[in-house]
Amino acid sequence: MSASAVQVEVQVESVDSSDGTVITYRTVGSGPGLLIVPGALQTAADFDGLAGALAGQFTVHTVERRGRGASGPQGDAYSAAAETADIEAVRAATGARLVFGTSFGGFLTLQAALRGSAFDRIAVYEPGVAVDGSVPMGWADRSRRELDAGRPAEAFLTFVQGINPDLSGRAPRWLMRIILRLAIKKPERLQKHALLAGSIREHAEAERTEADFPRYAEIGVPVLLMAGKDVKTTGAGRATVRLKDVLADAKLIEYPKLDHFGPETKPEAIAEDLAAFLRGGTA
Template sequence: MTNATETGHVTSADGTVIGYHRLGDGPALVVLHGQMESAQSHRQLAEALAGTHTVYLPDRRGRGLSGPYGAAHDSEREVEDLDAVLTATGAQWVFGVSVGALVALRAATALPAVRKVAVYEPPLFADGPAPTDWVARYEREMAAGRVAAALVTAMRAARMGPSVFRFMPRPLLEFLTGRMMAAQDGRAGPGDVTMRMLAPTLRHEARLVAELAQTQRDVRADALLLGGAKSPAYLKAALDALERVMPGARRVEFAGLDHGGSGNTDLGGEPDVVARELRRFFA
């Protein structure tokens, strides 16, 4: 086993470069990060899996090692990006998180290469379209250079963060978010992907969620559905809906974890706990 990281890249169907980190030994597993994340966000999960798997951590478009979004960016481009990684690596197993889980589910319906798929809390909306009323305010705040305010708008729309955030005055929440961003900027090293860098990706993530927000009914791959007991109710409902239309899928809820449960520990994740279930499923 080795935890040494190598980087590589593939070229997607439209010519965009998709970069990835690779570590470990064994059967190939692609980990597709979620919203406001990059490949780095699941480095510790990859380390926990490196003894049994060769783990590929692609940066989805618009961040890190990968190229920019195109003018026609949509869910099909995301599936093409994942397809390029699968083809180059020979991987047949995918673990997707949040928006990355939506992409993984769509890929599992479209790409025969996906034999097993595990997802952590895809933001599906089984009872109607995904909410988009927050996007206009987010766009105005981003255009005005108010990045912290835009992040608060998106976070509240997604009902993320500690429950106390829902009762905190918005100006205070914006101030604290700005302080957090400034501290992260100050300690960022070469190649790090910060909240400030990720903020512009949210407009594209909102489009993907709107496109993919209905329950996926045609997943033929073996599936594992994962979630946290402390996550928002609509994410638990999404897994309930998937469980109804994917009767062969296994469901695991992690006590004490929330939507960031699979990520690095500095952001509240418990990657070792999630890795145990992934090893069991991808055995």
């Protein structure tokens, strides 16, 4: 059956993580339990389109990661370990055995699997794992200074250019200012500005784990790797390809018409492959 979008009613539920932080999640659909883990600068509602496309086949629980919405704050002792505990708390509360993570959420998904979360199948889209410098952090200090100075748009521009030095990083700042204003609507830009300080911490956590990259070989369940058109020119794209050779049981699908934000902006383009894989078939 094709994974087409359906009209569904979203239920918002919550669970306490191991450190007492409240983690909310959005639930739709019926069928086997599936978690969606959003990336940096994203919220759970950003994936209502993908959840709706999968709701006819799965009970979809989209995690509202800490620091967002009604979930609790990141906290002063923020770590990837805390976020993987959040994922496990939602998984345990829902009984979900399937998971899809995108970008930094894909990194957290793989980390959760390493830490013992009982998933039967894992799918990730351009996961933000660190290998061979794929998560550069040279931009972070400048971005923090610009945030502290009350210049969130400049701080976001610094992030966009710094995290993708081979693409957006090559363009003049004046040109990127125009591109960002035209390409991203104001409400979305404001959301990204609000989440940027937390995103700096998140990327630092990913970069910190680079030496542990070979450990992903310990993940024994099937993994679907998904990547967009910039698979060879972005850090996330290159890391996805590297994961193919490290994971014990992995398949890679490339989508030449999608960018890094494909699962959020064009969910119908990946939903059918994703559903087929998660149900145990061939994507």
